[in-house]
Amino acid sequence: MMNIMHPALRRLDLNLLPVFDAIYRHRSVRLAADELAMSTSALSHALSRLRMTLNDPLFFREGHRMSPSVYAAQLAPSIASALSFLNQELTPQPEFDAASSTESLQIGITDFTALCIFPALMHKLQAAAPGLRFELRYLPHSPALTELLAGEVDLALGFSTPEESRHPELEEIGWFEDEYVVICNARRTRLTLEDYLVARHLVVTPWNEKQGVLDVRLEQLGYTRHIAIKTPSMLSAPFIVAESDLLMAIPRYAAEKLVAAAELRIFALPFSIPRFEVKIYSHKRSGQRGATRWLQEALQMLVQNSIKASTAAGGSRREGRVI
Known part of the structure; x- marks a missing residue:
């Protein structure tokens, strides 16, 4: 026989839990209805459904107050805690703000990408994102498929090879080419x-x-x-x-x-x-983070403004000369 996950939750309309919590805290149908932006009749109907589902009266009217039953008093702390936790965890993620972020990003690199990119990148970010932190990890291989799939790195800056095959879960961005x-x-x-x-x-x-x-x-x-x-x-x-x-x-x-x-x-x-080609690799899961997306854009802008200009200017000037 198939196991049914969460049998108690499957028979309960979870929208009724905020109703229970509000009545318990306010001890009033009217005040609970005001908090939840419901009519008193709609809230009373919701309470009736909850009583039927849990097979308990839950609240008794004593004068102008709604007093909890013994069962309701037992449930109240757990329901309040669960609602608070879910509300906190399900709050939409704020837009990434580079200027104030203190996030840490794990970046897979080689000597080449560290030497050519991070001096200019850190110069740029000391004003644009002073709190952003990096942990650089040497790639055991390219494009760090295992590490990206396991979530051990957020981005990998790696070489493209002719025999490289694309993995369906990885996103790759052509970053820059060089001779x-x-x-x-x-x-x-x-x-x-x-x-x-x-x-x-x-x-x-x-x-x-x-x-x-x-x-x-x-x-x-x-x-x-x-x-x-x-x-x-x-x-x-x-x-x-x-x-x-x-x-x-x-x-x-x-x-x-x-x-x-x-x-x-x-x-x-x-x-x-x-030509030599370097790509930015990310997992489609981690690549959706605001910080990861922002860094990808910053890296691409850095290449456009720095590496290409420097390579073009330096090539004819330094060819065959002692520097």
């Missing part, structure tokens, strides 16, 4: 395809992947390269490159940031490859 360039030590004066292929390379593999998109593309062209070192972190990479003969292919915007930290040159990648 690959090559950084090297300041002593190099040219970079042809032949130079690139005979050189040794440093490759950043944030998820310890076996093969990157550049190596897939080189195989398609019939080439291979000599990878001398793989590292999951971009933090040490520019300093290793600056002190060695290693080459490192990297999105231009990151390269423009890194040349300020080490003596490097930037060269165009000497073969064609699709």
Whole structure:
């Protein structure tokens, strides 16, 4: 036999509970009706239905007052508590106000997204949303599917890969694209395809992947390269490159940031490859939060106003020069 959940509630019109609560507090049908914006006859009818459902008189008229029965007195605290809790929990969520919010957002990142985005983002938010807090978590993989589905992160800023398949519960926003360039030590004066292929390379593999998109593309062209070192972190990479003969292919915007930290040159990648793409991933559930939506819009605006302009201006100015 099928179990019926909440059998007592199924036979009770829950709209009658505020009627009970109001009569109990006011000890008056008239005052209870005024509070609930009901006519006294409608409230009396509701009380009759409640008496019938609970099989108890609930209230007795004593002079001008409605006195509770023993059963009503037992029910009253629980009904008042339940109504208070439901009223609090079911109150519509207020519109997100960035200026006053103290919410905490969990963001899945890589070295690249942290380096390229968060300095500018925190500069912007120190005035627009000074109380908003972030917990940055390194992505164990992209697009952090497991973490987003489990609600462990609100947003993930990750790379798009050609073999990536869309999950029906995830929302993805194309955030920005960039071209690959090559950084090297300041002593190099040219970079042809032949130079690139005979050189040794440093490759950043944030998820310890076996093969990157550049190596897939080189195989398609019939080439291979000599990878001398793989590292999951971009933090040490520019300093290793600056002190060695290693080459490192990297999105231009990151390269423009890194040349300020080490003596490097930037060269165009000497073969064609699709542009580097970063997406904002969110779960359709968490993505509906006001704070999450606001941050997505702030990130997109940041890209429009900062990254694209900087990349366009910096590309022709710094190509092949020591910075």
